[in-house]
Amino acid sequence: MHRYLVQANDISHKEVGKFEETRYEKIHNEVFEDSAQASALVAEEIAQLIRSRQEKGENCVLGLATGSSPIKVYEELVRMHREEGLSFANVVTFNLDEYYPMNRENHQSYYYFMHQHLFDHIDIKPENVHIPDGKVPLDEVHQYCIDYEMKIREFGGLDFQLLGIGRTGHVGFNEPGSHYNSGTRIITLDHLTRSDAASDFNGIDNVPKRAITMGIGTILKAGRIVLLGWGHKKADIVKETIEGAVTSNVPATYLQQHANTTFILDREAASELTRFKTPWLVGQCVWTEELKRKAMVWLSLKTRKPILKLTDRDYNDNGMSGLLAQEGTSYELNIQMFNVLQHTITGWPGGKPNADDTNRPERSEPAKKRVIIFSPHPDDDVISMGGTFCRLVDQGHEVHVVYQTSGNIAVTDAEALKFAEVASDITGKDSSSIFTEAIGFLNNKREDQSDSVDVRKLKGLIRRRESYGATRYIGLDDSNVHFLDLPFYETGEVKKKPLGEEDIEIIMNIISEVRPHQIYAAGDLADPHGTHKVCLDGIFEALRRLKPESYMDDCWVWLYRGAWHEWGLDEIEMAVPMSPDQVIRKRNAILFHQSQKDRVMFQGDDSREFWVRAEERNKDTAKLYDELGLAEYEAIEAFKRYHF
Structure with a gap:
């Protein structure tokens, strides 16, 4: 039995109701707290398979996936190759899919992805790597797909297939409607699939509408299938796949009919499964x-x-x-x-002075607190907690807003060009400046080209000045507005560098400078391009290192959710109500971020503008409190305390 299954089952057999859950779950799954640990264990299973085939002098045939889910698996395989001598000389790989049309050199191609994350770092033979070709002439695609299937058969079929899952329930690019016996073919992508990919392509308009994919029938012939699922955005489709009926409307449900499939999930991806969401329906x-x-x-x-x-x-x-x-x-x-629920509600997010705070979310002392509001992008502060931001300023606290990244990647080229041309007209077109350089670059920019340093600087300045407009409107002095421009973000591309030591030190420095009694941070991990999580990881690491400092004993950390998700009512520990006037004030603060108003680059599957979705989310939270029988408010912002 696979190592991670042994470990997980040793634990889970001790849990009450272990066997009851089979009434709901039709696919074997294991849930881990940490996706990195889970990925390492999956990589170890793959490594064991490779070694066992090597001992027999046989090839190991792997079906591989792309996307964010398997990246840590590939990182671990690369580490094992470098540090433990794992050889891939006997490995043959077949990738699931590729966009169509797509050049190999394009940074969004799966050919580029696989070489970047795996093939360029191991000793696999180039002739053993098979990835669908996104440039096959359309009239030759049908025969090409047949040949791809035949090549898999020539190598004896797939020993192991690694999968992710899309929110439409697709595996590979087998969208809803795919047949159980389908083979490798060209397919039209669902709008939701293209929407989820939009951040990688700088907008949905640039995402290809078709792809070449292995079929459901091809995948189900694999000897072993492991599907990876991370994050709450996958929770609904994971539940439907594991607990629902087999249907072509959710192609992943076909995996219920495979005898050797395991879903590897983190807590958030598993959160909608009955045994986690409503365990009282499963057993004691x-x-x-x-x-x-x-x-x-x-x-x-x-x-x-x-x-x-x-x-x-x-x-x-x-x-x-x-x-x-x-x-x-x-x-x-x-x-x-x-x-308990009533005591979460407070109009004094910084604590109410001279009041009994026994049943209040925040301390009454000190009456005037030093507060840091960390904002991953230059608008998360007002979008996610604009009402609370206003309250803290109005109630006399020393508030510092800290923008962790420049947010330049979220400014469209058209928006940047507009600003550059206005500035150039004012300064003179013949003058050599960032604006003339940016205009020249933007007018000649290729579709797959990263922004130049000048353009990134211009786009960052646009976001910065919009932020000042919002904070001044709220009443915050410019001296209390801080722009960290964390280095991990400054790549000019959607793909960022890993969080580094320099990033952590910058965050530590601002905390040490302010010595806050309160920290607000974005706990929303549903951000489509991952910046929120990296920024939060940086804050957590900074807090861990600073914990021995005496001033940290008086520091409380409150997590807010961003534009994509809200805390559940059972999770909320501080609920800050807003009046109709305060809702309008928050809306006006958000509208200062004009570059993000009409053409949102990374909005996920929600087409509403940020001010609309934030306002409706706050009103929905207030409505839910009302339905529980608590006081009725116009809107509510919600927070959960983080204990470090």
Whole structure:
């Protein structure tokens, strides 16, 4: 048995309700806290397979995937090659897919991706690498796909197939409607698939509409299949795939019919599975305070009853009789949970001076706090917590907003060209400046070309000045606005460098300078291009290193969510309500970011402008609090405390 399965099963067999979950789950899956650890274990299984074939003098035939999910697997395989002598001399690979049309040299091609992350760093024979060719003439594609299938058969079929999963349920590029017996072919990409890829192509208009992909039938012939799923954006489709019926509308569900498939997931990707989302429906639970709150919020919303109106029968009919037996009566439970939720609401995010703070989210002392609002991009502060930002300033706290990256990649070329031409007209077209250089570059820029240093500087200045407009509107002095321009971001491309020591030191320096009582940071990991996570990792590492400093004893960290997602009601520890006037004030602050208003580069699958989605999300949160029987507000911003 595979090592990671042995480890996981040794743990999970001790869990209450282990065998109950099979009522819901139709594909074997293992869930890990850390995608890096899980990826390393998958890489080890692949390495063991390669070595076992080497001992027999046989080829090892691997089906490989692209995208963000397998990157850490490839990194670990490269490490094993360099440090442990793992040879790929006997390995034959077949990649799942490629965009069509697509040049190999294009940085968005899967040919480029595979060589960048794996093939250029190992000793695989070039003739053993097979990746669909995105430049085959259209009238030759049909025969090319047949030949690709025949080549796989010539090598005896796939020993191991690595997969990711798209939010349409596609594996490879087998979109909804794909047949169980489908083979390698050209296919039209779903709009959602293209939308998810838009950040890599600087906008959906540049994403190819077709692709060449291995078929479902080809994939299912593999001896072993491992599918990787990371992040909450995959949670819904993972649940549908593992627990739903087999259907061509969700091609990944065909994997239910494969005898040797395992899904490797992190907690967020697994969060919608019944055993995690509503474990009381699976079996007996250990009723911690967190689980109790999660279950009672769920029960209130499911029954459409306020917390205080839930009855004994509501609990018994919805798998929560154990909780009722433990606590006594629904009356006692309801009052207890109503008070817990009520105490999350505060109009004083920095703490209310001279007030009893026993049941308040924040301390009353010191009355005037030093506050850092970390913003990954130059607009996350007002989009995600603009109302709270205004409250902190209005209530007299020393607020510092810290923009971690320049955000230059999110400015369109057309927007940059407009600013450059206006500036050039003012300064004189004959003068040599950043503007004339930028105009020349932008007018001749190739589709696959990265921005020049001058253009990146110009785009960064656009974001910077928009930020000043918003912070001045809120009432913050310019001296309290900080731009870190973290080096990991400054590549001129969507793909960023890994977080480095220089990045961490820059973050540490600003924290050491301000010595904050409060830190607000973006805990939204659904950001389509990953910048939020890197920025958050940098803050966490900085906090870990600074923890021995005495001033850190008084520092509390609050995490907000960004434009794509909100904390669940059971997770919220501080809810800051907004009046109608405060909602308008937040909207106006967001609108200062004009370059992001009408042509959002990286908006995910949500076509609404940022101010609209933020406003509606805040109003939805307030509505949910109202449905639980709590006070009715126009809108609410939500936060969760991070203990470091």
